[in-house]
Amino acid sequence: MEVPKSPSKYKRIAKHKWLIKFALLILMMLLLFLGFYLESDTRGKLNASSxxxxxxxxxxxxxxxxxxxxxxxxxxxxxxxxxxxxxxxxxxxxxxxxxxxxxxxxxxxxxxxxxxxxxxxxxxxxxxxxxxxxxxxxxxxxxxxxxxxxxxxxxxxxxxxxxxxxxxxxxxxxxxxxxxxxxxxxxxxxxxSGREEAYYGWVALNYKMGSFYSYLDSPTLGLVDLGGSSLQVVVETDGAGDDVHMMRSKLSSMEHQIMAFSLPAFGLNEAFDRTVLMLRNNQSEERTELRHPCLVSTFLQNYTCHSCSGLASIYQKNRSQHQEGELHSLRLTGEPDWEQCKELAIAAAMNLSDSKLSQTVSKNCQASSFSGIEYMCEVKRIIISARQMLDEVTTYHWLK
Missing domain, CATH: 3.30.420.40 (ATPase, nucleotide binding domain)
Incomplete structure (x- = not known):
């Protein structure tokens, strides 16, 4: 004999069914809203052409x-x-x-x-x-x-x-x-101009690193850009400086005050040409073959010294046309000597005695404590302090 269900039990079942239906309705509304949002967002992205x-x-x-x-x-x-x-x-x-x-x-x-x-x-x-x-x-x-x-x-x-x-x-x-x-x-x-080149490099670097977004409370990065003929140095500063190197820039909602330097003749290729000319001037004989202490022993190549004509007027005033031609076309061979290579590299980077720029930087290093000039002076210090690191790296590779 079947026992009849109590009225209270029927009420509980009916209540549960109503809650389930209500929950399903809310879920459907949320799904519809989410679908509409995603569709409109996607449509907006598609309509916004690149x-x-x-x-x-x-x-x-x-x-x-x-x-x-x-x-x-x-x-x-x-x-x-x-x-x-x-x-x-x-x-x-x-x-x-x-x-x-x-x-x-x-x-x-x-x-x-x-x-x-x-x-x-x-x-x-x-x-x-x-x-x-x-x-x-x-x-x-x-x-x-x-x-x-x-x-x-x-x-x-x-x-x-x-x-x-x-x-x-x-x-x-x-x-x-x-x-x-x-x-x-x-x-x-x-x-x-040299300043423009330096500035554009600084903008590209800091854009890539996200430094221009106002919600990021982070300083911008300084730039040292080693090119073929010139070296660019840029740093943001909050101090006073000379009008020649100071630039103001407004990107997005933020304003920046930067110092931008461009150092002609400090680029990698022109510096290497300078080492070639120094070695050539130190040769006791007139030869078209030149042994370079910074090149590996297996290196053997005809080399065109593109900037040697201009450099020759600085380092040696009286050269014949025949000697000028020899500077343009040389046969370079490697004769590795790390100590000599270091001395040669430092001389090429530092000993531009006839360069107004080199004289200006040296003078400012002695006379000014301004942060932008200090940054320039630091570049010169880096060239010298890098010797120890280069020693370690080169020793490691030569011992392998």
Whole structure:
């Protein structure tokens, strides 16, 4: 015989069913709201189209191209008032290109030598620049070509040319750029001053490291940029300084006061040329073969000393045309001697007795306690203090 269920039990079951239905309704509403939010957010990202910028860097060693894809004003992507960098090319996906240069030690699409080598050589300028722009055209969607600006910015290589020669090269560059569909202005094809080069490097470094975002209470990074012909040093400061090197910059919502220095002739390649000239001047015999203490014993190569003519006027005033020719074409062999190499490197970095810049820095190191000048002086100290570290590294590799 079946026992009838109590009325209270029926009430409890009915109450539980009502709670379950209510919970399911809330869950459905949450899912619908979440779906709507995600769809609208995705639609917003898709509707916010990216844009591109092409930058051609005309350095003393070679001419390089970079393509940047940006996006502005998308929630969750852009930070502050700064655009967000979505992609930067070249990258690992572009290694198959014939323009990829492993010698750069980083992602690099480059033609060599630098544009300063093509004065009065229109074909040379075109051969150096054309393949780089064509490569950029393949990366930027065709429909975006006329909306994509191209900047051709030259540094120390063209800075050291006489004004008329540099202008001639830039004119040939403009002729090449005009043959393509990228957006350009004549003012976007120019030679950067040393301070501008230093400043742009500082901006790039601190943008990459996130130092410009106002919600991050962190100091900006200083920059020491070793190029082929020149050395750039930049540091933010809150002190007073000379107007020549002081710059004010406002990025996003923050203002920065920086000191920017550019040291001509302190670049890696020009410093090496200086060591070649020093060794050549110390040779007792007139020979075209030169033994270098900083090169390994297996090194044997014909070497063109690009800056030796100008340097010869500093280090040795009276040279014949025959001797000048010998400086340009030498056969370098390695004869490793670490002690001699250290002395040679320090002499090349420090002993620019006829350099106004070297004299200025040395004077300021003795007379000023200003933080920006101290930073410059620290560069000189680093060159000397690095000897111990180089000793340890080199000893380790030679003993392996």
């Amino acid at each position: 844009y591109y910028t092409v930058v051609v860097d005309c350095g003393s060693t070679g001419t390089r191209v970079n393509v940047y894809e940006w996006m502005v004003g998308v929630k969750g992507i852009s930070k502050g008032n700064l655009p967000s960098l979505l992609h930067s090319y070249p990258d690992n996906t572009t290694r198959s290109s014939s323009l990829w240069k492993n010698s750069c030690q980083y992602h690099c699409m480059q033609t060599e030598p630098g544009l300063h080598s093509f004065v009065n050589d229109s074909l040379g300028v075109r051969k150096a620049l054309e393949p780089l722009i064509v490569w950029a055209e393949h990366l930027v969607p065709r429909e975006m070509h006329r909306k994509t600006p191209v900047f051709v910015l030259a540094t120390a290589g063209l800075r050291r040319l006489p004004g008329l020669e540099a202008e001639w090269v830039l004119g040939e560059v403009e002729a090449v750029v005009k043959d393509h569909n990228f957006m350009f202005s004549k003012s976007w094809i120019r030679v950067l």
